[in-house]
Amino acid sequence: MYTLIGNPKNRSFRVLWALEELGQPYSLEPAHPQSDGMRAANPSGKAPALRVDGETVIDSVAICQFLADRHGALTHPAGSVARAQQDSFLHFALDDFDGSAWTLAKHSFVFPEEHRNKDAVRSGVQWDVTRAYAAFDARMGDGPWLTGDTFTVADVVTVHCAQWLSRACSVPQPASLTALVDRASAREGYQRADAIRQAA
Numbered sequence: 001m002y003t004l005i006g007n008p009k010n011r012s013f014r015v016l017w018a019l020e021e022l023g024q025p026y027s028l029e030p031a032h033p034q035s036d037g038m039r040a041a042n043p044s045g046k047a048p049a050l051r052v053d054g055e056t057v058i059d060s061v062a063i064c065q066f067l068a069d070r071h072g073a074l075t076h077p078a079g080s081v082a083r084a085q086q087d088s089f090l091h092f093a094l095d096d097f098d099g100s101a102w103t104l105a106k107h108s109f110v111f112p113e114e115h116r117n118k119d120a121v122r123s124g125v126q127w128d129v130t131r132a133y134a135a136f137d138a139r140m141g142d143g144p145w146l147t148g149d150t151f152t153v154a155d156v157v158t159v160h161c162a163q164w165l166s167r168a169c170s171v172p173q174p175a176s177l178t179a180l181v182d183r184a185s186a187r188e189g190y191q192r193a194d195a196i197r198q199a200a
Ligand SMILES: N[C@@H](CCC(=O)N[C@@H](CS)C(=O)NCC(=O)O)C(=O)O
Pocket: 010, 011, 012, 033, 034, 045, 046, 047, 048, 058, 059, 060, 061, 110
């Protein structure tokens, strides 16, 4: 039994979605970033965290990959070339999508007001997102998923980042990315996780 600590409206959603895809039992312990509950699970106060076997694992991607490895789904086997491609897409999403969305978010509501400068960072972020979308478009194959027929943790994280980035940044997304988002959000696991997010 897993306990997910966090808020489904933030990166905790990735773990929620992975748990729903895997069909594993879990409980959700709601905690906002920097709340006492979140700091008790993660010294940095950041969400999400997962309680498992008396231990706490932090970082949404580490948690998703752990769950995938443990249950032998949502992942290619370690040591395979397909796994290297999966990890490569995952790190691309973190560097090029998550990084930009997070920069804008930090300047909107994370940094203390005196350190926020959204107008100054916006044009650089838009330039970076434009080239990230071009790189994604050049790399996305025939699908349906990032590494072919297997839906993986890389799809979960990429789709979550793409949805977040589309709200945070006005640069239009390539059709290859919006099609991936549409296919992924039609999955039953996504629909169940999204219903929990909407109700939170
Ligand atoms: N790499 C971490 C990032 C965690 C993170 O930054 N979470 C955000 C919510 S989406 C947070 O709690 N931010 C609060 C803060 O930065 O103070 C992960 O993926 O779990």
